[in-house]
Each structure stands twice: as structure tokens, then as C-alpha cells.
Amino acid sequence: MEKLKIRGGRRLVGEVHVSGAKNAALPILCASLLTAQDLKLSNVPDLADVRTMLRLLEGMGVKVERRGHEVTLNAGALTSTVAPYELVKTMRASILTLCPLAARFGSARVSLPGGCAIGARPVDQHIKGLRALGAKVEIDHGYVDAQASRLKGARIVTDMVTVTGTENLMMAAVLAEGRTVIENAAREPEVSDLAECLNAMGARISGAGTPTIVIDGVETLHGAEHRVIADRIEAGSYLCAAAATRGDVLVRGCVPHDLEAVTAKLAEMGAGLEQGGDWIRLSMSGRPHPVKIRTTPHPGFPTDMQAQFMAVAALADGASEITETIFENRFMHVPELARMGAKIRVNGNTAVVTGVETLEGADVMATDLRASASLVIAALAAQGESTVDRLYHLDRGYERMEEKLRVLGADVERVRG
Numbered sequence: 001m002e003k004l005k006i007r008g009g010r011r012l013v014g015e016v017h018v019s020g021a022k023n024a025a026l027p028i029l030c031a032s033l034l035t036a037q038d039l040k041l042s043n044v045p046d047l048a049d050v051r052t053m054l055r056l057l058e059g060m061g062v063k064v065e066r067r068g069h070e071v072t073l074n075a076g077a078l079t080s081t082v083a084p085y086e087l088v089k090t091m092r093a094s095i096l097t098l099c100p101l102a103a104r105f106g107s108a109r110v111s112l113p114g115g116c117a118i119g120a121r122p123v124d125q126h127i128k129g130l131r132a133l134g135a136k137v138e139i140d141h142g143y144v145d146a147q148a149s150r151l152k153g154a155r156i157v158t159d160m161v162t163v164t165g166t167e168n169l170m171m172a173a174v175l176a177e178g179r180t181v182i183e184n185a186a187r188e189p190e191v192s193d194l195a196e197c198l199n200a201m202g203a204r205i206s207g208a209g210t211p212t213i214v215i216d217g218v219e220t221l222h223g224a225e226h227r228v229i230a231d232r233i234e235a236g237s238y239l240c241a242a243a244a245t246r247g248d249v250l251v252r253g254c255v256p257h258d259l260e261a262v263t264a265k266l267a268e269m270g271a272g273l274e275q276g277g278d279w280i281r282l283s284m285s286g287r288p289h290p291v292k293i294r295t296t297p298h299p300g301f302p303t304d305m306q307a308q309f310m311a312v313a314a315l316a317d318g319a320s321e322i323t324e325t326i327f328e329n330r331f332m333h334v335p336e337l338a339r340m341g342a343k344i345r346v347n348g349n350t351a352v353v354t355g356v357e358t359l360e361g362a363d364v365m366a367t368d369l370r371a372s373a374s375l376v377i378a379a380l381a382a383q384g385e386s387t388v389d390r391l392y393h394l395d396r397g398y399e400r401m402e403e404k405l406r407v408l409g410a411d412v413e414r415v416r417g
């Protein structure tokens, strides 16, 4: 088991480059199933989840060529429309193969992802929407089995805002007969990036980024080239690390507009912020001020930044209130932060964080992707040495984090535990 060993208490200073967005790359890789021609992608992050998705697609017969951050996929000679449990159980986003397979091949058999550490994470909205488009969908021995001759456009209203649900249904609708309207659609930038890629492939999608997405189905989609957008959560994570260590960091290659809710909260905490077309600079001199945070769908405060902010709030000169409204169990970083001296009281889906002057280094254990980022941020700020164990959680969503942190002056190394 690999660990990060971090000697904290050093200010982060310098410039860090953001990789492509994991949560845009994953649905876009699945979009390759919708055409027999090449989908050429750039700025694809080199992450464990991306490698898992590529393995899953290759298992279906998709030809994959990867050179660094460039990936070319071709689903012209598919051999299987099954996404097996052994791969799906390691990455829930595998469910994003369901609708492209049903749309182009009329058949899909995708293992139910099952829950994960942060919650039950059902996929009932994906299934409800696909049925509305005319597919016959059964749950059979832990698999979602979808059969459809040709999907027919429909008006779909999801019961709650769902990011991958919106993405899956968009990919079902692009080849359906007629018009589909998705109401209550997710507005995350990653949804818009998928829509942009699909339109480059010949789809006819409008309204992505708003609560109402309209898709006019076409007969076939062709190949395309697409550059994956920057990862706003990675960018926000480095901004939080800069704030927690009272540093001065410029995050390069991000989209400031996508981070407005995050930078607004960092400003409330006393951070100095400047930004340009593709960069944000954060400097922090004293202790952060306390803040009140409530996670909501985009453009509100992102749930994927909640754990990172808790690490910053742990050092604030007052009490912060953090409410998690998206997932039912996304406070698993709390007991680990407490091992470093954080004072946090959880009451239902709200955590009250009473800031302390300093945190102490400790041996802690990652439990999920964003919790691991939170622990790294706390360890960077803490006095003394920490180890963060179970790094496979971190490697799912952060490319070469220890290298990027060392460039910023952190004393961090990856060790075999």
C-alpha cells in the first residue's frame, strides 16, 4: 500500500498546472461508443479512473491508442456490449456506457455499480430516463439489461439533479428518433463539455449548462477531435492548499468562471484573489476566517470541494458550518482530521468546525477521493510529519499530486507502506 509522507508547516509558493477534468473525460470516453469513426481527445488526465475506463472500453472491443494526454478511440468493431462487475465495482462512472451502448447497438448489459464510501448512489434516474426513451430495461442478477430497437425522443424530468444521469440520458437521446427534452438537468461544466464533444460529432444539442437540455436525434454520429476542459476540482484543491499553508500560488490552465462559488468562499475566508483568462492566484497571510458552506448542484458550492474546505476551516479563527446536501455519507474525513487536532462536531449532514491555531502531523487514512485531498491539505499545513495511507483513493482523481506539490515547495514523498 502506498503512502504520502508529508512534513508540514511550509508555505506553498509558485505556479501549478491543472490537468484535464476527470469528470469530463469519463463521459467523453464513453461517447466514443456512439460512432464507428475515430474520436481524438486531448488533455485527457492520466488518472486511475481514466485507465479503468479505457480498460473497460477495450474489453468491449474499442480500439484505444494513448500517447500521454492524447487518446484516440474507435468503436467501429465492437465485440461486446457488456460492462462486467469486476471493472464496474471499482468505478461507478462505468454506468456511463449504458446509454451509448443502448443508443447505437440497441443492447447493453452493465453491472449495477453498487454503493461506494460516500453513499448508496443509485442509478434509478438513468434507468427511468432510458425507459422513457422506449428501452426495455430490466435488473437481472445485479446487471442493468437494456434492449431497444431504436430509442424515441421524449420529455424527461429527473427527480433530482444528477450529473452522470444527465450525461447518460444526453448520450441516449443523440441517436433517438425525434426530440428529447431533459428538464431539471445538471448544469456542471462537465455536462457542457460532453455536449460540446457530442455536437462536434454531429449531435444536435442545445441548452447544456441550463436546467433544460434539448436534443434532436440524428441517424449517426461521426468522429471528431475534442480537448477536455480543465479540472475545476483539482484547481480548487490547490487553491485550498495555498490558503491552508498561508501561501501564494498561481493555478494555471483553469476556467475561473467554473470556480466562482469556490473563489467566493475563499475570499470570504480572507484570501487575496486575482484571476485572468486561464489562471487564478491566491495569497493568504493570516489565519483563515470562518465560513458557512452548503453544497448544492452547480453553479452552487460543489460537493467535491466540501472536504478540502473543511481542512482550511479547521485552521480558521472561529467556527465554520459545513452542510452536505448531495451525499449521505461524505464526512468520513472528519475523524481523520480530528487525529490531527481538528475540532469538528457532526450533527446529521452538518459539521461545525471550530478552528484551531495549528494542526499536528499524524498518520491518517484516506477513505474516498476528496477526503484524501482534504487530508493532504491538512498535512501540508500541520506542524510535523504526517503520512496519508491508501493513496489509491487519491490517484483516482489527482494526476502526479506529489510532483505538483513539490514544485510549490512542499516536503512530500510517495513511499511504499
Ligand code: EPZ
Binding pocket: 022, 023, 026, 093, 119, 120, 121, 122, 123, 124, 125, 126, 160, 161, 162, 163, 164, 165, 303, 304, 326, 327, 328, 369, 370, 397
Ligand atoms: C458525479 O457523480 C461526479 N462523478 C461526482 O464526483 C460528484 O460528486 C457528483 O456528480 C455530484 O456533483 C462523475 O461525474 C464521474 P449525481 P454522480 O448523480 O453523477 C442521487 C468525484 O469526487 N441520485 O449527481 O454519481 C445521488 O445518490 C466524484 O469526482 C439518485 O438518487 O452524482 C446523489 O445523492 C464523487 N439516483 C445525488 O443524486 C440517480 O439515478 C447527486 O448524484 C442518480 C443520482
